[in-house]
Amino acid sequence: MTSGLSFDIAHLLAGGLVLISFMMLYQDRLYALLNVYAFHALVLALSVSWQAWIQDAPHLYVTAAIALVFKALIIPAALHRIIARLGIRRQVEQVVGAGLTMLAGMGLVALSVVLMLRLTRSVETYAQEDLAFALAVILLGLLIMVTRRNAVSQVVGFMSLENGLILAAAGARGMPLVVEISVAFSVLIALIVIGVFLFRIRERFDTVDVAALDEFRGEKQ
Numbered sequence: 586m587t588s589g590l591s592f593d594i595a596h597l598l599a600g601g602l603v604l605i606s607f608m609m610l611y612q613d614r615l616y617a618l619l620n621v622y623a624f625h626a627l628v629l630a631l632s633v634s635w636q637a638w639i640q641d642a643p644h645l646y647v648t649a650a651i652a653l654v655f656k657a658l659i660i661p662a663a664l665h666r667i668i669a670r671l672g673i674r675r676q677v678e679q680v681v682g683a684g685l686t687m688l689a690g691m692g693l694v695a696l697s698v699v700l701m702l703r704l705t706r707s708v709e710t711y712a713q714e715d716l717a718f719a720l721a722v723i724l725l726g727l728l729i730m731v732t733r734r735n736a737v738s739q740v741v742g743f744m745s746l747e748n749g750l751i752l753a754a755a756g757a758r759g760m761p762l763v764v765e766i767s768v769a770f771s772v773l774i775a776l777i778v779i780g781v782f783l784f785r786i787r788e789r790f791d792t793v794d795v796a797a798l799d800e801f802r803g804e805k806q
Contacts, residue, residue, distance in 0.1 A: 591639045598632035599718035599752060603694060606725035606745060610690050611683055615668055615737055619661045622741050626656035629748045636755045645755055652751065656744065664737060680732045689732075690725055697721040715756030722749030 605625045612618040630653040637645030679686065701717035726746030730739045 591635075595632065595635055595639060595756070596714050596718070598628060598635055599715050599756065601628050602632065602748065602752060603718055603721045603725070606722050606729075607687065607690055609741065609745060610686055610725060610729055610732075613679070613683070615735065616665065618738055618741055619664050619668075622745060623657050623661040625745055625748060626652050626661075629752060630657060632752060633755045648751060648755060652748070656748070660744065664740075668737060680734060686728065686732050690728055693724040693728060694721045697724060712756060716753055719749050719753035719756060722746070722752060725749075 602625060605621060605628060608621045609618060609625065612621055630649045633645055633649040633652060637643060637649065697720040698717045701713055701720055705713045705716055723746050726742050726744075726749060729742030729745060733739050733742065
């Protein structure tokens, strides 16, 4: 396989992550959001595996396995169970409309491309494009967090942001194995904290809507 085709496939997978981030941005149902996030993590695993192959970096297969097992399977399944046990409202409440959110997302993608192409001129072209896609995924994850009122959807936004960080590290010639191991432990710890956090909110306030929590604190405008 030629190097040009290898990099084209890598860019296709990275661009696919950006597209799936837009799919998450558009979702207004929690279960659908979790399913799309699982697909996001699956494509991340494929992207990192492909980077491991073209870079001849076997340690990246560890990162891909972590993304597949924990991010694509265990975490979405656990969040499905948390939603069912808490009886959380299944509809995702948005701060602004879907149309404005999608327009903002397109603006962030354009900003990512412009910034990365200017700031990484000394880097190989294929790495520039991967980093631009990774920054777009990170910014779209932040946008998901700030445009959603439900705590679960904000957690999903944070995890998709983390996927962008992993994509950036893999595209920039890999990560040390110790970082990958630390990521695995951080994912497990985060899952435990998320579960306890959501149960405590539900027990105390009978909701996971952050707008209701602001009202409780007297911050309602």
